[in-house]
Amino acid sequence: MIQKPVRTRYAPSPTGLMHVGNLRTALYEYLIARSQGGSFVLRIEDTDQERLVDGAVSVIYQTLAQVGLRHDEGPDIGGAFGPYVQSERKALYRPYAEQLAREGKAYYCFCSKERLDRLKESAEADGGHFNGYDRHCRDLPAAEVDRLLAAGTPYVIRQKMPLNGSTTFSDAVYGDITVDNSELEDQILLKSDGYPTYNFANVIDDHAMQITHVVRGSEYLSSTPKYNLLYEAFGWDVPTYVHLPLIVGNDGRKLSKRHGATSFADLVGEGYLPAAIINYIALLGWCPKDTRELFTLDELCQVFSIDGISKSPSVFDYDKLDWFNGEYIRAMEPSDFVALIRPELDKVFAGRPYEAPLLAELLQPRLIRLTQLPAMIHFLVERQDYSLDLFYNKKNKVSPDQAKTILPVIRQSLADLPLWTREAVHDSLMALAAGQQLKTGQVMWPLRIALSGQEITPGGAIEIAVILGREESLARLQLAIGRLNEQQ
């Protein structure tokens, strides 16, 4: 048996930002293709002319590029199966629909939008539920069809569903699924504006582009029997379906705005790294054979396999994403990390000189999301209003009284330093502690509070002193001493 080369496709509609669910679908399509030496195709599905959003196509390109999902064929780079934008393929679909009509597998329907609406309303008024189109035009006499067509009556072309029996299709993750044909509506193939519906265009294009694996969210599961019937009507090979479990919010419902950031752009805006996002969503609904969790995109290509995809919906967990992001930050080369935070540092220090390497050293193990950086180091550029109670620390046996005594000594010692380096500050403070028979903390705690005005700081007193510089450090110490003195 000859194995056809694997071809997957990402087929988004350009209707706005890229939702993480869509991103994950694109990722899995990419991984399925790459893990089997296949091709990954990008196709833009813009058959709904009303929902098009300006710039949405470039968002798609940007996002794919940002996360490293390189497509092998697409509107921007071409390929052997173009065009890759459905609106540019518009003329292709009609002949297929007409072919089906000729063969008695589809029919012209002249029902007006109003009649359809009435149908739905009366069904609901009866307390029942709308069960789809009533097949009013399904058996129109040929002469009548010709007459209406000739008269220029607006029409759609509908697929004729079998009236009885059932349809079974096979999904690579969900297994065999069977549905009674009586459940299937005579779906529209060609809309009255001449555009194909999504369902129709999808089948035609996937076949034309020789797509072997149709990967999409499980919300499409219930419309898949209709796809199957379409492939059968044309006598085409049915592709391998790979339906993906939904990504939901912490309330179990489909992930949406109220759960927080849901688009890739939102996530990046909140300070997450593209690589961390990809790594996290790769593991949302898929699991490798071992217990590994950290993967680059290339590594994912090596280990991905369809049988690791799960069936149940996954809750998007921002805590776990945080962890991944922290891991990625900590794993960076120091120089890369400096480059990453440089823009933020520039903003915080606003033109003042600062010591990037030391700041980076303090920040790298502590930073979870880029956006947290300003708040973490703001105290370095602006003196804080703080309560003298911060000088209390029972573990170190430190109190405002004790601080009042030790701070002047510390200040003097630092003022006398010939060099203001990390090592010099460190040595002098340690010597001071030893000389006064104090624990390290009894020197460092009051100093850190005096310098930062915060109970929690990235790094310790020594690092803060070095970053602040001699002048500012001594000034802040003097301020603290003054406040402590005037308290009693």
Add this chain to the structure above:
RNA sequence: GGCCCUAUGGUCAAGCGGUCAAGACGCCGCCCUCUCAAGGCGGAAUCAGGAGUUCGAUUCUCCUUAGGGUCACCA
């Protein structure tokens, strides 16, 4: 409501008839420590319920329950 899907700790999840039911996030404790992180060590926490099948069910079948998806000239 019809149809379809799903069901292991709070979350992601391994498991595919016999396990003390992995691992990770989060949480708690300890260590390290001038604070917070990072790091190290440890801990609590899971098979929705009920019938079967079987020598033996988390695992297979059925029912119940609970979630979700879908019922457009949207994708």
